[in-house]
Amino acid sequence: MALEVIGAGFGRTGTTSLKAALEELGFEPCYEDLFGHPEHVQLWEAAARGKSVDWNELFGGYRATTDWPGCSFYEELMHSYPDAKVILTVRDPNRWYESIYNTVYVRGRIASSPIFRGLRLLGLQQFDANTFLLLVLRAGALVGLFKPGMASVAGLNDRLIWEDTFGGNFEDRQHAIEVFKRHNEEVKRRVPAERLLVYEINEGWEPLCDFLRVEEPDKPFPHLNDTHTFRKGIRRRITFALAAPIAGVSLAVLALLRFRKRSS
DSSP states (O other): OOOOEEEOSOTTSSHHHHHHHHHHTTOOSEEOOGGGOGGGHHHHHHHHTTOOOOHHHHHTTOSEEOSTTGGGGHHHHHHHSTTOEEEEEOOOHHHHHHHHIIIIIHHHHHHTSHHHHHSOOOOOOOOSHHHHHHHHHHHHGGGGGGSTTHHHHHHHHHIIIIIIITTTOTTSHHHHHHHHHHHHHHHHHHSOGGGEEEEOGGGOHHHHHHHHTOOOOSSOOOOOOOHHHHHHHHHHHHHHHHHHHHHHHHHHHHHHHHHHHHHO
């Protein structure tokens, strides 16, 4: 099985919806999230350093890829899979920035925070509502430390997106938007027109199915993982992450009180 569809669009351009749509159309499975493949860290690190990579080691068994890290290597993938088609998901740059800042960037800060790397929670300069949220999120990130390979995945993800793509300056809104626009223009310039679909998710099934030459499904187009849903998912993971420690502390306190009562 060879890769047939290459997603060249940055995260938060509808890539999760595109993944669901592609799998509905038969292009499954679709490779999307590095966090689901900690065993691939070394291969992606090699690719990031410009070394030759056997892409089949990464994408063997997959028919499509969307989002990071694949979108950073669309050109290499395009040459390695000459029959694959390329889909560039796009959206309004300002809305894209707001969306990625409030979702993926927050998650990136959690994963690369001192508590994740060294169980340290220092360095916050201002205490406000957002800082408080980040404190809670960082506490919830502790659960990731117990998953094999997650720390290295988080570190690589952080470097590929925030350092390599945005030059460590993502918080400069204008800079980030310029990087976004430049990437989209480069994709349009480098990918042959007959292999490229520039696509907005709200266009639905028709242009996607026409481009892939498949029949349009008789069901609504999937619209998944909007900002509200993304942040709701983070809050849910925080709840599960904190439930066990809180329960443990509560039991310890109850045991201590019972012990003191018996002693008295």
